[in-house]
Structure formats: structure tokens, C-alpha cells
Amino acid sequence: MADSTLLFIVLGATLAAFVWGRFRYDLVALSALLGSVILGLVPGEEAFLGFGHPAVITVAAVLVLSRGFERSGVVDVIADQVLKVGDRLFLQLLVLTGTVVVLSGIMNNVGALALLLPVAMRLAREHDASPSILLMPLAFGSLLGGLTTLIGTPPNIIIASYRGSITGETFGMFSFSPVGVAVALVGLAFIVLLGWRLTPQRAGKASTEAMFDTAHYLVELRVGEESKANGLSLRELQEELEETIPVLAVVRDEKRRAGHAFFGTLKEGDILLMEAGPEEMKLLEDKADLSVGKDAEDEGAEESEDDNKAQRTSETNQRDSADEEKDRGSDKEKKGKEKDKNGVDTEGLQLVEAVVRTDSMMVNRTITQLRLHNQFGLHLVAVARDGGRLKQRLHEIRFRPGDVLLLQGGESELAESLATLGCLPLAKRDLNLGQPRMLLLSLGIFAAAILAMFFDLLPAAVALSTAALVSLLVGVLPLREGYQAIDGPVIVLLGAMIPVGQALETSGGAALIAESMLVWGSEWPVIVTLIGLFVLSMVLSNIVNNAAAALLMAPIAASLANGFGASVDPFLMVVAVSASCAFLTPIGHQSNTLVMGPGGYRFGDYWRMGLPLSLVVLAVATPMILLVWPL
Template sequence: MDISVPTISVNGIAPSTLVFGVLGLTLLAFIWGRFRYDLVALSALLGSVMLGLVPADEAFSGFGHPAVITVAAVLVLSRGFERSGVVDAISEQVLKAGERLILQLAVLVGTVVVLSGIMNNVGALALLLPVALRLAREHNTSPSLLLMPLAFGSLLGGLTTLIGTPPNIIISSYRGSVTGEAFSMFSFFPVGAVVALAGLVFIVLIGWRLTPKRAGSASTEGMFDTAHYLVELKVDEDAKANGMTLQQLRHELEESLPILAVVRDEQRRTGNAFYAALKPGDILLLEAGPEELKQLEDKLGLSVISADQEDESEEEDADKQVDTEGLQLVEAVIRNDSIMINRSVRRLRLHHQFDMHLVAVARDGERLKQRLRDIRFQAGDVVLLQGDEEEMHESLATLGCLPLASRELQLGQPRKLLLSVTIFALAIVAMLLDLLPAAVALSTAALVSLLIGILPLREAYQAIDGPVIVLLGAMIPVGQALETSGGAALIADGLLQLGSSWPIPATLVGLFLLSMLLSNVINNAAAALLMAPIATSLARGFEVSLDPFLMVVAVSASCAFLTPIGHQSNTLVLGPGGYRFSDYWKLGLPLSLVVMLVGIPMILWRWPL
């Protein structure tokens, strides 16, 4: 796709200056984080159209770009692997890692490196995250020692193949538009595999020692200690709550109290599924602090029959712990693209729209003590929810949450497992033999998977990461406007002048560092889109091969190891690992240096100047 824009000034302002202005505001908005990155990208696109930097009739051509189609197809295939049991079969073996921490790290990180090469790296992490938490719980290991290495391993694994990470897909498509020939499925493997192996060895032998040892949330009980927060309240004959439904009770209190269960006739029913009116003798099991308890007693006449365990004045209750089994509680982490971010439980209408109750919220590894109705959710928060087990998976997917609760591994049907692997293998063969372009081969594989029932159509649509698709579709024309306006050439000229007395490998180091820093504050796909035209202009300025410059961008754009916001994988482990923002660079910086020191010589060996 080629977007040609006349390089004429707008009200005396050169197009390159306008592009820099648009990109500068876009980067500031990405860093600020007030608005989701897909909305920021779409604003940049529409602003570019209005300024005449992108032709109006080409504004949405990016959504049909092969890179966007390939990313969507890979996301669907990744969900198909999960559904068919391919990854669970591998995860079952991972759980046999044993008690030694180094062995656990080697197996976990090694597995996610391999999986991230054949599926979306966020999907690979999401599948192994519950496995890592289960390992931590069973062997009494701090999850913080496992989760950050696991997240970084998913980024390293994406370097090995075309479909491992969006930057590889973008760089391949960009090369195709410039030279007429895109990178193939395994063009990235010689460099990516060596870099991933070096990173794996560093993490397992040295890197994990740079991660903090924190409690994290290896289990629901570990972080939330739910039973110690529960109280039992009885509905008396003269109680105002007598005859009320749970919804009416909450409305009366103007509170989002999580009523987890109602005990009637010695049978306990979960609160999210209890719609009958309360009657004398009913017992409510709920989470409540002293302030809420006073409201319940004063406004509704409910009487406490089992105080909080922490009340040391009642010795007879000191060893009593309310049973939380069967309450259908699930722990989940909020993703970067979740609809919950910056919204409260009341605004989300969790109970009405999703039939779920919010029980507790943890942030930075610690449970929040404020009222649930006052909490505005953030990416990386860990939430404890109650809901119907059969509908919970779909509701969490819609909300943009990743379940963390331990789950039994379901190996699926052997026939579907074999079919899933066969379909994917045929797509890879078609790509290797140049029978079909990557976008067509992978889209065909995704379609066949849907037609034969490996993945339901509804789950396929849920698997497609809408914000990432919008980001790519919107930023591709903006990135191309950087090149057609002459902006990329201006940046490259500046770098050429600065590095005129340096050897070309030194310029590649500068390009690597610039792209890496960019990927840590904005989405790595956006970093690749912006840096590809600059890399091309640099290669033309030096009059050398384009390939090593593009490969440097591909590798460095995936080195988002310094911050929790640089990549979704980093954000997903923030809450469960109990990490802080400043924890990431302690492992991420030396790992980035390892990748650069190994990667650039490998690139120059495989793709000589």
C-alpha cells in the first residue's frame, strides 16, 4: 500500500513539521495514559487526514493492510490452540518441574519462549500464568520470582518467527512494500532464536535474582484471605430487611456490599443467584467492615451472629473460620484493554449486566481497604469476583480480565488437538513454499478451524484484540505519512550527521536504543510502525542493505522490559506478582543490554551490510 501526499506546505507550515506535531502529541497522549491507545491512534489518523497528511480516501486503508489481517488471524489461531488442548497438554508437563526454583524457571520460561513463537505472546503468557501461580503455591515459592521472568520470556519468544509478535509482522509487511519481497515465516529465526536463548539463560541463571521477593497472589486465599473478612448476619422477625430482595437491600444501603451467600433451611445459595425475598431465620454471608456493619444493624435490623475473626475479645470465635468453599469465587487480573479501567463497579453494573459480584480488589500486591463503590479500576488490578461458573469465562473475556484461579487442565479431544496442529502446520508449509502470503495462509487456517468446530465463532471474535487492531489500522497511514512527508528522511539525516564519523554498527546501536525506549512508553507495534521509515532512510543514507536496519527495529521494538506499561504481558503480571513500577527496570535493563549485545552482531552476521 502506497500513500502519496503532495509535499506542499499548509498555511506556510511544511508537511514534515505537521507530521512531527501530530506524532509528538500522539506520543505524549500514549505516555500520559489518560485515554486508551486505540483512541489515541484513531485521533492521530483523523488529525492527519484533516491536516492533509493522509488522503481522505486512504484514511482507513490501514485496516485492510496484510499486517492487520495477519495479527487478527494469529489471535484466532492462538485461541484455537487453547480450545483444542494443545497448550494444556504442554502445561501438564510444566507442572512436573519439581521444587528447585531454577528448574521451575527453566521449564516455565523455556515453555513460554517456544509457545510465543507459534502463537500470540500475550496468549501464551495468559495460558501459563495460572500454571506458574499453581507452581508457586504448591512449592511455597514467591510468585514474584516466577511471573516477571515468565512475562519477559513471552517477549523473547516472539522474536523467533514472523507470527510471534506484531512488530515482526509489521516489519515484514513494510519490507514487502519497499522491496517487493516480505520476510518469510522463519527469516527471524536465526537471530531471534539465539537472542531468545541468551535471554533465557540470563534470566534462569542471573536475572531472577534481580526480581523482588514479594507475597503476590499465588492463590485467592493468599492475597485476599477472604474467610477472615466474612461475617454472618441473621434476619430477625422484626428486621426491616424481612421481605426484601438482595437488590432492594443494596439499594436501601446505597452500597455495593458483596453478599456472597444466603443460608436458608441449612442450604447455602450463592448471592449472585439468589433472587427470592428474605425471611426470618435467613443468614447472610457477606463482606463488611465496622462502618458497613453499623449500617446493616441500624438501617435494616440485621444482627451479627459470627464476628470477624480478628475480634480477639471473643475467644470462642478465635479459631472459627467461615467456610468459603462453593461460593464460586474467581480471581482475575485486569488487562490493559479492559473496559473496567477508570470505571467504578457501579458504572460497570457488574451484577445487572454480567451477573457477578465484586468481592475485593488488590493493587500492587495488597488488598485495597476503601469502599468497593469508590474504587476506580486500573490495569493490573487483581479482582475477586463471584459469579456463575458456566458463564464466568465469557463474562471475564467481555470485561477484559484474565482469570488467575487454578484450573484443572483439560486436554480436550485428541481428534481436535491433532486437527488444530495439522491445520497450522499446513499454513506454515504454504508460507514457506511461497504458495500463499502470510495473511492469506493464516486467515485460511483460522477459517478452517472455525468451520470444523475447533473454535466457536463467538470465541473467535472475542479472541481478536480490538484495541490492537484499531491501533495498527490507524497508525499504519500515519507512519507512512512520516515517510511521504519527508519527516523520516529529516530524522535520518540528523542521525547520519551525528554518526558520520562512527562505524555503521554504532548507528545501529543508536537505532536500537531509540526504538527500545519508544517501545517502553508506547505499544511495541506503534514503535515498529514509526521506526521502520526512519530505519529505511538511514539505510539509504549509508547506501547499504535495508535488512539489518529493519531487523534491528524488529528486535528492539520487542524489548519492552523497562516498564509495566510497555507491553500487555508486563501489565498482566503486575498485580499477581505484587510488583511496583520501579521493579521492572532492575531485571529489564540488563536483559535489554544482553539482547542488544547478542542481537546486533547476529543481525550483521545473518544480514550483512
Template sequence: MNHDQSIIFAILTVTLALFAWGRWRYDIVALTAMTAVLLFGLVTPNEAFAGFGHTAVITVAAVLIISQALKNAGVVDVVASYLLPHTGNAIIHIALLTALVTFFSAFMNNVGALALLLPVAIATAKEHGRSPAMVLMPLAFGSILGGMSTMIGTPPNIIIANYRADITGTAFSMFDFSPIGSVIAVIGVTFITLIGWRLIPKKRFEENQPEKLFEVSSYLTEAKVMPESPLIGLAVNEVEDLQINDIGIVGVARGHYFALNTNPNYKLKENDILILRGDPLTLQSKFADSHLEFQTATGKTFNNLTEGDLALTECVITATSPLVGRDVSYLRRRTANSVAVIGLAQEGSVVRKRLRNNTFQAGDVLLLQYQKGLINDMLTGLNLLPLAERGIQIGQHRRVLIALAIFIGAIILGAINILPMAGAFILAILVYSIMGFLPGKDVYRDVDWPIIILLGGMIPVGRALESTGATELVASSIVSITEGLPIYMVLTLILVTTMFLSDIINNAATALVMAPISVGIANQLGVNIDPFLMAVAIGASCAFLTPIGHQSNTLVMGPGGYQFGDYWRMGLPLEIIITLISVPLILIVWPL
């Protein structure tokens, strides 16, 4: 091992550790790795920044924008409107939702497809008296399975397709992934529908009925300041400082006046109505001598406050939300005190302590009180996913058909090599914009910029692995260790290793790291590189063991009330099934 190889291995080790640690955002980790390989002279400045103009990066961004156009056209809504009325039976309910998200994830961003169907899944579960936990994990897993079926279904497939072009001069085409990916998707959905959902802990079904995620009366309480109360004349922050950390004053009502986020210096007056956050029993014991008249949050006063300009909504914090890693004070500043955090659920449990002491995480569910008319802009600006039923909005079928025709036309242009796929998608985006499917202000709204930065930052790291000979060194070591084993065993090792990495770090980063290693192994063995690249593509998309391996898993964690350890119960047998069926399929479709 030479000096440059030692450096790149050290950089890669630290990078993977930071990805797994999760305290730094993955785009920051990627930029740090890119800067490191540049500083140590492992790549030139041009090579360091060339990743941001790489075809794979452009294609991923274009797919995200096209997904927004298809969503705006109402494509998913139209199909869902025909299928979802038939969800009376639990198995049919799970099957339809999972199959629907699987299908759409093959042709649009899988996280976007999940986001569209998440409110519908919760609403239909509530309608039939089922726990969201029964349908949301199958929905998330279905979105991941669907992405394997086409080149544009998931970033790892796009990365692998374009990496093949870098090596051989020809990329994998749009449907080269379909013979294997579609079979995996069908078998995976069948397993999830018949067996998989039954492996979710039963207590999740009991604890997380749709109406029980946030029971406002259980932790939001009203109290009227009586004439003899010693709190009269005290500022809000003085009252809070007298109490323990799990009590907070959310707002103060006085006559027709109501402050969502009360000025901490506001002095309490007789007959003020305090909106208190905390367990009612704790509140009453702590304020026992304060001469407050307690009511539940479902009392008359609270209802009067919310009937006019105020409303409540539940929403999920997405992985790209600026709230991740921030606290309530940041939300207050960001929304100019127009939104109050009434409740927070993390990993399915309602947080009943002082919310200002909590840091928001991706997958958290927020209960927000807001001024009507501001919610849409607020949710968009903060990348929050509302859990309220959107309703199936059936647009004009002609509009849906036009949107589909544009998309199919772009695929055909790319498939017959009139335009490269990235160019065909950019053309489709231009047409969508001209025809009004993509308003100018929304064109870049759904681009997952951290993923774009991740790809642009990690591509030069992959090149440094190759240019220093590190990939050949790793490949030689693996070939030496597996000497005498049949090729299918080596292929299985690549697949399982990629699966493992994808469960703990970002799947796109996994593909970027494993692609050159797999090609190196194939070259050392003197066999076709395609089966090994396909193994990496499949493995990178199989993040079923943890909620952190894929954004889809993270998004359903809060609404489903899942715990970290719930995912492997259905995910592990699913990954075993995928391994058993994919290796033979790869060798049949892509012979050595």
C-alpha cells in the same frame, strides 16, 4: 522545516504523549491521530483508511485466530503435561515454565500463550509452596522473548516484515527473524532462570504466597441482625450512608433467600445475615452499637451459601476487557446483578475501601462471587482471565497432530510463495473452522480488536511522515549528529531508542513510527536497510522495564503482587544483555 512537516511532528508528539499518558485507550489515540492527518490534508481519504486492509493488519488478526485454534486443540496442554510434573526444584520450575511459554510464543500470539500457562504456573507454585511472584514475571518476559523468534510471534515483526515489502517489494520471511531472535530468546531464558528471578524484590515472595492474595475472612465478614438492633427497618443504602466509605453490604441472607447484589431499598429485618465487606476490626467498631452478631466469612452461614448455587473465583482483568476504566456499577449492569465483586487487588495489594469508589484497571485481580453455570460465558464476555487451575486437559493426540499439521502446512505455503503468508493463514482458518477447531461463534473472539484498530489507524500516520519528508528530516538530523561514529553505534542508537519507546507506548505503534525513520537513516548512510529494520523489530519487542509496555507484563502484575518499580530490576539487565548481543548478531546475519 515546512508547514506540513510542522503539522505532522505536532500530531506525532501529541500522539506519543497520549500513548504514554495512558488515560485514553491506544486504539482511540490511533484513530485520533488518523483523523488529524486526514483533516490537515496530509493523506487522502483512500490512504487514511487503507491501513485497515493492509497485509500487516490482516496477518495480525489471522495469527490471533490461529492461536485460538491451537489452544482449542490442546497443543499447549499436551506439551505442558509432559514437562510440568518435573517442577520440584525452583530453578527447574522457572526454567520449564519460561522455556515453554517462550517456545509457544514464537508460533502463536504471545499474550495468548501466557494466558494459557498463567493458571498452570500459579497452581504449580501453590503445589510446591512457592510464591507466584517467583514464576510469573519470568513467564511474562519469556512470552515476550519468544515472540522475537519468528515473523508471526509478535505484531512488531509482522509490521516490519510488511514494511520491508512496501519498500523493496519483498517481505521478511517467516524465519528471517529466527537467527537473531532465537539466540536472544535462549540467552534471555538462561539469564532469567539463573539470575533474573533473583532480582525480584524478596518481599514479593513473602507477601504474595498463593493462598494469601485473597484471604476472604480478612475483609468479608458476616453479621446477624439481632432483635434489638436499631438497623431493623432501615434500607441498605441508609445503613451504608451511616458508615464510612470503607464498609459495604455485599449481600443479605434470610433463611434460604440470598441476594448477591442487594436492592439498596431493601429494609433489614430481624435475623437477617449481612455479608459485609471491610476489615473486621473496622466493621465491629463502626457497628458497635448496632447489635449485630459478627462472624468471619469462613463461618457456617457463608459456607452454606456457597455450597449450592454460589461460588468464588479469582480472575485478572485483561487489557481488552470492557471493565477497564469502569467501576462496580458497570459490572453489575453488564451481568444483570448475577455477579458480586467481593474483593479487588491492584498492584498486588488488596483494596479494603469501598469498591464502588474504585476504577478497574488492566492487571487488577477480582474476587467474584457468582451463580454456578454462568461463569464461562461471563469470563468470555468480559475478557477476564481466570486464575484457577484449568487442569491439564489432554485431548486426543490425533487432534493435536491434525491442528499442528494444518498450521505447518500454512507456513510452508507461505514460505515457498504459493500463497502470501496472510492468505495461507486465512486458508488455515477456513480449514480449522470446517474441521471444528474453531466454532463459528468463537472465530473472532480472541482477535485483539484494539490492536487491529491501532495498526489501521497508525499506518496512515506513518505514511504521512514519509510523504511530508518528515522521516528524511529526522534521518538527516540523526546522521548529522552521529557523523563520524561507526555504523554499529548508529544501529545501537536506533535499537535503544526503540526499546525506550516500547517501554512507554504500545510496541506496535513504536514499530510503525520507528520503521520509516530507520530506513531513512540507512538510506542517508547509503547502507542496507535490513539491519536497521531488524534493530527496530528487536527493540520494539523489548518492553521489560514497566508493566505498561506489554500486555504480558500487565497481566501478571496483579497475580504476582508486583509493584510498578519491580519490573526494571530484572528488565534493565535483560535489555542491556539483548543490546550487547543483538547488534553484533544483526551485523553478522544482515551485513551492511
């Protein structure tokens, strides 16, 4: 069997695995690499040379520099101004999306989105708007901004390095700017003026109240003298129940202690504030002999008897009215003591929302496997997916990218735990303006690297790696955070797929595809073939990771250029732009996945704005490429 045929089989299986999504893309890419080595398509001694490729080093350096911008407060200064935009939706969209476009040109576009996502959520909630209107434009804006510079997105870095391997000269830092800026500006105008109207307006779907309706789930349970819970720690109680039902607080002697920080044993008279539905409440009564208080019992009845919901709601309202009258009377006699007895009070429980990133260690794992409480000091309270709260047992849930979690933890450890887990906090945050000295220092280091690249003093990989190293040495970013900033799965994907992409060229596979396209387009102008290449690469980027799409399409583009006897530059630029325009699906780019949960989007929502935006990009980019990079 010919090498090209074997390689097509490997690539077909790889693409199928990417689409299936059962295994993470870095594992799929590594499997493709090792399979290619075993089949003799990639020499064994060259199998891991991709991990030292300039594109991989450049991506890692950009990720470290991006985290340094966040740490030094560069982005927070900008975000602080964004929050002052007011309540006009047009201005919110213009400022938010415009800001992420600019930031994505100077840092990793996923990092830029991650920094502004909490700002967008805060804007939506403060002005009582649906986050779904803001988040998809924000995600698409981050993709458009990545087109403008070499470091904005991995496909640009890959294409620049590939050009260097075949011509001896790479694309520079701003070689992408003439086309990228034009596309980004027109795309921004489309999103702000028309595109946002095409997004589904899931009013309230992504708000805390809609996703995590805790008022209907929080219950108070009392530890009695005969309760099995009497004398057990919270951990022992969960082991007894064989469930991960979170205890949010323990009330003892009218003082409340947060559940994640309670390490003593339970005593008679303790009240547990727990997050439990009807099934869990029955489990707690049967297995632990915990008695449900009157208010909680009423709530449980509401949850378990949907058929009589209206009648029970009416009865509950009557009881609530009676309780309010009673509480008002007792308030005069027991001032200050009614707070823990008057229903469920969640104030001060330090609950935080966070979204699971695509590179999170939580992906495809359960709460038991992660040992969330023992390892990270966090209680999982609830999980929302696709804009709605999951009803299944917490210990059964396998986390997916884009899931929104409601967590409880200590304020001091919360940020570090979320960062380690790979989760992005969505709750309101206080902007940290950083240290002025570090802010200016980080900007100065980055500017020096850009100048070194602009004047061809250093290759991009060397200049940016030096900037990242200096940032770590001078303390802009702690070493530990520098390592955390490097997106391991993306690095493995790039390092594994680069040799596979090269095998597509050496095996003759790229030439075969190019010949087929040449035969198809022989009677048409070259621009028609460029458009076909653009569409093919764009479709591929919506199915697999954009970096993988660029790696696979670059050899095909070069073979097409040779076939036409034309300059390779416009063909490579077509791949660079189209591979970064994954607007049709939530799986095509990490930015799209990141906003899916908070925005309450479904899989089929993206093409509504994504398809016309893709056509706009195609219409603007093609003539601009031919103008700047003639055939």
C-alpha cells in the same frame, strides 16, 4: 507550517497521551489518525486503508489461530507436563520460561503468557513460593519467544509488511529465526541463571491469603423482624443501601444458598454472609437494621480499632478458645448443625481470582457501569492492585489492567463470563486435554499454512487467514470465540497508526530524523548508528505500544539505510528486535501489565531485571544481525 513540523506536533501529542495513559491506546491512535487527516497530512480517501493492511489481517488471523490452539488442547498438553516439574526453582524457571518462549514463536506471545500464567500461579502455591519469582521471567520469556518467527509478535509482522512495500519482497516466516533464536536462547539462559535473582521477592504478596484476607472481612448478619431488609430481594437491599456490598450467601433453615444465585426475598431469621469492613458494617446496621453476630462484631472491632489491635487480638483469642470449648460440647448434642454457626465458613462459595487484561471491557469502568451481577451473574468480592487489597468502596473503583479481582459466580457460567469481560482466571484449573481429533486437526491446519508461506505459495496474510477460516469451518473453534479472540484495541491501533507512520515518511519527517542521526554518526562506523537506532527504538517501545514503536521507527530505519547507501534489511531487523524488547516498564507490553497484579510488582520493579536483559539482547542481537543481514 511545514507538513513535517505539523506531523511532529501530532506525534508528540500522541506519545504524550500514550505515556499519560488516561485514554486507551486505540482511542489515542484513532485521534492521531483523524487529526492527521484534518491537518492534511493523510489524504481523506486513504485514512482507513490501514485496516485492510496485510499486517492487520495477519495479526487478527494469528489471534484466532492462537485461540484455536487453546481450545483444541494443544497448550494444555504442554501445561500438563509443566506441572510435573517438581519443587526445584531452577527447573520451574527453566521449564516455564522455556515453554513460553517456544509457544510465543508459534502463537501470539500475549496468548502464550495468558495460557501459562495460571500454571505458574498453581506451581507457586503448591510449592509455597512467591509468584513474583516466576511471573516476571515468564512475561519476559514471552517477549523473547516472539522474536523467533514472523507471527510471534506484531512488530515482526509490521516490519515484514513494510519491507514488502519498499522492496517488493517481504520477510518470510523464519527470516527472523537466526537472530531471534540466538537472542531468545541467551536471554533464557540469563533469566534462569541470574535474572530471576534481580526480581523483587514479594513473599506471599500475590497469594490469595495476602491479597484477599477475607477472614477479617466476612461477617454474618441476621435479618430481624423490624429489619428494613425483611421482604427485600438482594438487589433491592443494595439499592436501599446505595452500595454494592456483595452478599456471598444466604443461610435459611441451616441451608446455605450462594448469593449470586439467590433471587427470592429475605425473611426474618435469615443470615447473610457478607463481605464488609467496619464502615460497611455500620452502614448495614444503620440503614438496613441488620444485627451483627458476635463473631463478626469481634472481627469488626479488630478492623476498626487498630490502636488496640494487640489487646483486642488477645481478647478475641480468649473468646475463640471459649467458643471452641463450647462448640465441642454442642457437637455431641447437635451433630452436623454447627457448621453455619461456628464462625464464618467459606467452603463451596465458588470464589475465583481473575486478572483484568489490557484489552478488557472493564478497564476504566466501575462495577455499576458494567452491571456485573445483572449482566454477567457475578459478585465482586474484592479488588487487589500492586499486590495489595484496595480498601475503598467497591462501587468507587475504576478497574485498571493488571487488577486482580475476587469474584463469586456460578460454576457453569463463570468461564464464559470471565472470557466476555476480558479477565484471565488465576485460580487452580483442571486441565482440559481437548479432543484428540481436534488437537491433531488444528496442528495440521497450522502446519499447512506454514508450508504455504515457506514455499512462497501464498502471502502470509492469505495463508494465515485461510488457516483461521478453515479452523472455524471444521469446528476447531466456535465462530463466537473466533470473534472474541480478535483483540479489537490492537487492531484499531494498527489500522490507525499505519497511515500516520506512512505520513512520517511522505512528509519528510523520517528523512529529517535520519539526517540528524547521519550527521551525528558520520564520523563513526555504521554499527554505532545501528546501536543508536536500537536504543531509540527500545526506549520508545517501553513508553508506547510495541506495534506503534515499530510503525514509527520503520520509516526512520529505511531513511537511515538510504543515507548510508546500505541494505535496508539490517536496519529493519534492528527495529523488529528492539521494538519487541520492552523490558523496562509494565506499560511497554501487555505481557508486563498482565503479571503486575498477580506478581505484586510495582512500576519500578521491571528495570531491575529488564535493564541488564536489554543490554544482553543488544549485545547479542547487533552482531547477529550484521552476520545474517550484512550491510
